[in-house]
Amino acid sequence: MSFASVPRRLAGAVLALCLIAPLSGAAPAGTQAQGLDSAQVLTSSDEEGTTEEDTGPEDEVEDQEQHHSGTDDDAATENTDGEAGENSLPGENAEGAEISNITTDEVSTQAATDWDSLIAVVAEACADGGTVTLEGNITASRGQNLNLQGCEITLDLNGHDLEIDDPGQGNAAVHVPSDAALTITDTSDSEDGELTATGGEYGAGIGGGVWVGGGTVTITGGTINATGGERGAGIGGGGERGGGGTVTIDGGTVTARGGQWAAGIGGGDQSDGGAVTITSGTVTASGGDWAAGIGGGVQGGGREVTITGGTVTATGGEAGAGIGGGESGGEVTITGGTVTATGGEHGAGIGGGERGDGGEVTITGGIITATGGEAAAGIGGGWEGGGGTLVIRANEAEGSAEHGGGQNSAVIDWDGAADDEDLHAYARAEGGADFVLDFGYLLTAYPGFGDDDPEESFRVLGVAPEAPETPDRPRYTFTGWVEGDPDGEAWEPEGAEPMDGPLVLHATWEQRHVADWDSLTAAVAAVCEFGEPGTVTLEANIAAEQDEHLDLADCEITLDLNGQTLEIENPSFDNAAVHVPSGAVLTITDTSDSRDGELIATGGYGGAGIGGGSQGDGGAVTIDGGTVTATARNWGAGIGGGSQGDGGAVTITSGTITATGGDYGAGIGGGLNGSGGAVTIDGGTVTAIGGFGGAGIGGGSQGDGGAVTITSGTITAIGGQDGSGIGGGRGGGGGTLVIRANETEDSAEHGGGPEGQRPTITWPADVEGDLYALVEADENSREFKVEFGHVLELTDFRHGQGQEPVTEQQFLPFSDESATGSIPDQDDTEVPEGFVFTGWRDGAPAGDVIAEEDLADLLDEGSVFLYATAARAELDSEEIVAGEPITVNAFAEDGTVDDVTDNATITFDGKSETPTAAGDYDVVVQYLERTLLEDELTVVAGEAKSLVVTGDESVTEAGTGTYTVVLVE
16 A cells, blocks of 8 residues: 555554654665665555555545644644654754854865765765765665755756656655755856756655755756656645745756646645746746646645746646646746746636635736636636736736736736836737736837827837838828938838837838829829928929919928929919919929929919919929929019019029019019028029019019029029119119139129129138139129139249249139140240249149149149249359358249258269369259259368367377367367
């Protein structure tokens, strides 16, 4: 008969007798004591010697309750707190004596190569709290276990295997009672060490033996396979009410299986789960019938389970919770990791077992999947149990469930994000008792119709987000998403970084191409309606019908001519052909390869060609390509204001533009009585013609000229009668005219036209580079012209030393591709008398020599400044004193004369040394490969010098004297 078959009321007494025997010195037959006072093997048989079947859990638990209730005269006493009862195993501390303190200074490391050496070094390590390191694979003999009672020890698997799978009845394979602490690690490079610990009947795999709760077990590495014997936990308490102790897992791969009615990690039968903390690693825990995967054994509560990381899979036995109780759920806190908890039949995924309440569950992070058994909750109570509480510390994502799923589930309390105000959680209660919870952030997608009605969707933390659903917009083509704001960088789901915060995306659009007038006006209306920048691209030549015009009021739009022609020539009275009033923004461009698209816009009476209608100011117009012809009939500007309207902001960067004002209107600028506004020209070929009384560029009749800035391009502005080329219309002020370039020689000083209406040109001093402009203007013709280009500037020193250099400019406009400039020949270059011409150079006196064939390439890079350099070497007389030098001079850029002797070559009779002996010499002076002097030179001796002799006044006949001779003045 097995011990388990003894009727429950009798079993306790038999067990007590078996445990008392060793205390009197007699060991039961068949047991083998080990060196560390391991618990003895328990045996029992009935009087007939027959074996009975185990009774079911309900009957046995009922008998256990009677046995441990104190109503019978049993010898055993209850142990629910992890300490031994009064009938302790041999060698255990029945009085709960404290473990002696072990300091870090006292620890040692011991090596074990076989079972006997392991037992020996463990005994030594227990004395000083040291580390035991495996140096080989070790397997325990039958009936032996590793008893760590009273120890605080670290077991380093060190890449090796330790197997203990038959420790005997009542024994844990690795006995870690309440007064012991074990840390399991693997410091090897491979980290493939493995501990296999299978408890005997009533014993845990790692933890307590019969009636003994688990101690402190910490796992940081290695592979751990812990299996409890019948009623014993995989890791934790032993059978007969052995509490779970304290279990911490911070690495490694852990598989824990509870025996019948015991938890995988936690309590033995009828015991609570203790304190379980998992911070990292891979953990798989499964409970026996009526017991939790992690938590309490049969009739035991979950106590405290904390998961902050790692991958955790917990499965309850029949009627047990995945994480929580064999009965009540206890306290479960999850802040991270991936957690999958599955209850047994009638047990919750996380919470209570059968008839057990859900306890207190708090979740602040991680990925959680909890599945309850039949009639049990995903998170909450087991069958016939209360739901308990479920607190999720995050913001509730839209569409989240309200409870933990299934029957008896806990209602979710959304407590808000504690540390990260943007953190959200998405809870789903699917398919009855299934509960899934993800933490993450919101992806906010703006479909591109302004900032209204953004669409928010939940995305999982740490996972690359999927793109939002592609939005749809009439007459537009979706071109992708940008991140952050409408001007942000492009965002693509392929290769996107995992989310670690909220993500804001904006849709981008491209206007669909238009091929007729109706589709053009519809596309423009769509851009204006949505109130955001848009592009309209011509796909065919389009002509407006009679009395039609293009109204861009309140729009910000780009019109892409795309090599096509748009004609609007007969709008109704008072309307501009292309109506761009104040507040509207129009950009005209041409993205075709040919860039030969054309816009022809003729305004109605009182309206501009492009700009304001009658009585209206012009808006912002930018032209960046194509050919634009804008004409007003009467009182309006070609581009700018309508009658009585100011010109607005007009910017031209490229293209060919012809703007003609109606009577009293400017070509570009104001209509009748309107000022010119702000006009900026930075490229293109621009012709602006004012109507009667209007400026070419500037004010209409009686209107001021506004602010005109020209930085590049070819510009011709012709005022109408009494109007300025650039400036005010008849009777108006001149405004301002800035040309951002260097002024060329002979440039005009004003905008042309009548005095008082024409502005004085401002040439800024801070212009960078060598860009030049040539302005032609006079008051009679009312015509103003400006071209930009480079100059070839030639400087020579023909008037000699101390005189101003002579400078002559050749302006080379960009519009004239054949203009390359020319350099005078050497024979035509004047130099001062006595000097030798040393070449046209890019710096004086010794820059690089520039020939005319070099000019084209140099002028492509910018303006070129050359100097007609000259140098001289003169002999004041044909006779010099020995040792005196000859001086060579050359003109510097400012006309002064520099001493360049060091760079000249002077030879005397072919030698470079200055002669020191008297005589006649042929002297030759060369500088920059030019011969400056060839002459005969007489060298004469200098005045006599004095010799000073120093040394001993007298020397003996046998001595030696030293004398020094010095030449002095």
